[in-house]
Amino acid sequence: MIKHTASAIALAFVLTACGQNNQAPTAAEIEQPAVTAEQIAANSERINAWFDEKYEESLQFSPMGLTFLGRKDKYDEIDCFTIECMQEQLDWRVAATKEMEEMFDYDALSPADKISYDIWKYQTDQAVAGKEFVYNGYVFDQMNGPQGFMPTFMINFHRVDTAEDMQAYISRLKGIGRAMNQAIDIAKESASRGVHAPKFAYEGVIDQSQKVITGAPFTEGEDSAIYADAKGKIAALVETGEVSEEDGEAMLEDVETALLDDFKPAYENIIAFAEDDMANSPDPDSPVGANTQPNGEAYYNHLLSTQTTTDMTADQIHQIGLEEVERIHAEMESIKDQVGFEGSLQDFFKMLRDSKDDERFYYPNTDEGRQAYIDDATAVIDNIKVHLPEFFGILPKADLTVKRVEPFREQDGAAQHYYPGTPDGSRPGIYYAHLSDMTAMPKRELEVIAYHEGIPGHHMQISIAQELTGVPQFRTQAGFTAYVEGWALYSEWLAQEFPDTYQDPYSNFGRLGSEIWRAIRLVVDTGIHSKGWTEEEAVQYFLDNAAITETQARSEIQRYIVMPGQATSYKIGMMKIQKLRQKAEGELGDKFDIRAFHDTVLGGGALPLQVLERRVDQWIEEVKAS
Incomplete structure (x- = not known):
């Protein structure tokens, strides 16, 4: 038909x-x-x-x-x-x-x-x-898995306004135990088929799980994060008169029972599984890519297809990465010369990595330093907000907050990330920062990360998508990675055009550092999962080509190992959006309107890249005909 x-x-x-x-x-x-x-x-x-x-x-x-x-x-x-x-x-x-x-x-x-x-x-x-x-991916690893997600979900997303909401909270604590054990069953089946997470992944799972069930009511000491959250939500109900003190005490007893009888045993089962299967983890000195799994080559090719929404091969993506690394190095050389540094680019990388006591480059590794990071990230986002109408017609309604990652899932040098708010704006979007080790958080990267995770990056794109009214609802929640991450990386580059951004040459170097980071991802992700690279080879390539700290490099490489293909989506998506803008500018000339272009890209929600191209082409033809 x-x-x-x-x-x-x-x-x-x-x-x-x-x-x-x-x-x-x-x-x-x-x-x-x-x-x-x-x-x-x-x-x-x-x-x-x-x-x-x-x-x-x-x-x-x-x-x-x-x-x-x-x-x-x-x-x-x-x-x-x-x-x-x-x-x-x-x-x-x-x-x-x-x-x-x-x-x-x-x-x-x-x-x-x-x-x-x-x-x-x-x-x-x-x-x-x-x-x-279905059995190729890791159910539990240091980046993903229900062990960290479940308490995060309950603490940050299960809002309690009524007694019924709190009863639902308690029911969910019981349900988490069931769901965790279902996830363990899948992990065990995967292991029986020869799919075993690396040792570092299981170590992360064990550490996170132990942190979740440390503290009252699980052990002696201060309240655990989940128990403190439940206590706080019940106390708020009592304070507003929604429930009586007696009913509040009964609720707290039910919370304790659910945590001890359902929640804790599930976490103990996760720890036991991770400790047991760790003996089967691949040799860390050998290749650890997806292609070492049963049916691994086909699995990785499928992931490249879903993550980039293209039919590009691993070899093609690898070559693009090599070319982009070379191009960005040339721009980095210019900034190195601008600040008067004498020595090679690799020497400049080393100086930036090693100057951890220099307050030009790093925040103090103290609570004051952590708060300063949050304050400064908020300030650069606020500057972007002022100028958004100059670049966008469609603006997000939802607010954005910057927060430190909760202690039970915080990791030194781990990637910052974003959680969307609600479509109705009742819950703001959250930009989360890992701040446990401030020596892994260079100042030069603060600005570019804020633009990526916040505005005009993830928060703006996802909020606009959720708030769209002219498309079917399912499209407001679509999440094609190449589009979503490509837009966020494009936003880092776009921010150069806003007033009062990247004024410090080191911040501009941080922008290039972020872009080369994504170019390196094309090289190392395909290297690990299709070319037999070891973890150490990938870490060394990162250190040789960027000013990244070793803590960051290892955290990133370990992330790519457990999330095959995902890291390739950023640069592929960014380059497509840049090419579409160049095409529109070239074909429309004086008729090109940056606000209308961005509204065209964002106004249809997340799209596969070739569908996005079709949408932009239609807009170009409409403008020509007008």
Whole structure:
């Protein structure tokens, strides 16, 4: 049928397990009666209502996902983590996509609705393709896993306004035990198939898990983070008169019971699994990439496809990385000369790394230094906020706060990160910083990271996407990594055009350091997972080519080892957005409007890169015709 063929053409770049027909349409297929504007409008109303209906159905699979959106549906439930539940969701998704293809004629849709159709199908195809690799990824590692996520979720996202909310909180504490054990079952099955996390990953899991269940009511001493959170939320209910002191005491007893009977045993099971399987961890002096796993080469190629939303090979990505490292080095040389440093670029890197007592380059490793970092990050974000209307027509409504990572999951030198707020703005976005070791947090990197994680980076893009009203709801929550991280890296570069940014040459060097960091990722990620590099080889390449500290370099490389392919998305996405801007500037000349370009990129939510290109091309043609 025409709609299948047309959809396949739009998504020909997607390599999926669904076996799409990528042949060009025949002349007979092209010669179809013209579709009227009235028909397109009617179809638009129908398909968007269908998308919203199906999106709501999909949300019901994830009570925790509903909470992230600020909703209190299924507020007393924790997601199911079994393979059977995952299969149920996939079956639903495949059936819904088949229904979409049968109900709607692709050629009778508007350009905007075709994009929604293509994104829905793309997401389904990628999910189907990923089924083959369900046991390849690590369930527990130092970066991810329920051991750190669950308490973070309960503390920061389960809001308690009523007695019912607190009862739901207690129910969730019990449910966490069940979910954790389901995750352990999958991890054990993966291990039985020859997939074992590195020793450093298990060490991180054990450390995080022990921190979560240290302190009252688990051990003697100060309250644990989760218990302190529950106590605080109950105390607030008592203070407002929502519950009596007697009821509050009863709630606290229920919290203690849930933590000791359900929550703690699950964490002990995680620790036991990690300690047991650590004996099977790969030799740290040998290759540790995804390609060493069963079916590992296909697994890594699948991850490159999903993370970059392209069909680029590992070799192509590796070569782009090498070329970008060389280009950025030349710009770094200019700044080295500007500040009057005599010596090689590698000598300059070493000076910056080793000058940890120089307050020009590092904050004091004290609580005052940590607060100064948060204050300064907030200040540079506030400066960007003032000038946003000069570069954007669409602006985010949600606020942003800068916070230190909670002690139970904080790691020296680990990457900063962002948690989105709610679509209605009731909870702000949070930019989290790891500040346990300030000697791993150079001042020159503060500004560029704030732009990446905050504004105009992640917070702005994700908040705008969540607040969109002109697209189906499912698109407001889409998270294509190459687009999301590509935009954040583009934002670091874009910030140069804002007043009062990167005024210190060392901060501008930090910007280049961040960009070369992402270029290096293309080299080391593909090196580790497709070329047999060891951890030490990857760490050394990082140190040879950037001013990064060894603590940062090792933390980053260990992150790439446990998250194959993810690190390649940043530079690939950034370069695509830059090329689209260059194309628009070249074709539109005086008609080019930076605000309209950015609104075009952000105004459709996160997109696969070739769909983004199609959207920008449509905008260019509209401007030309105006």
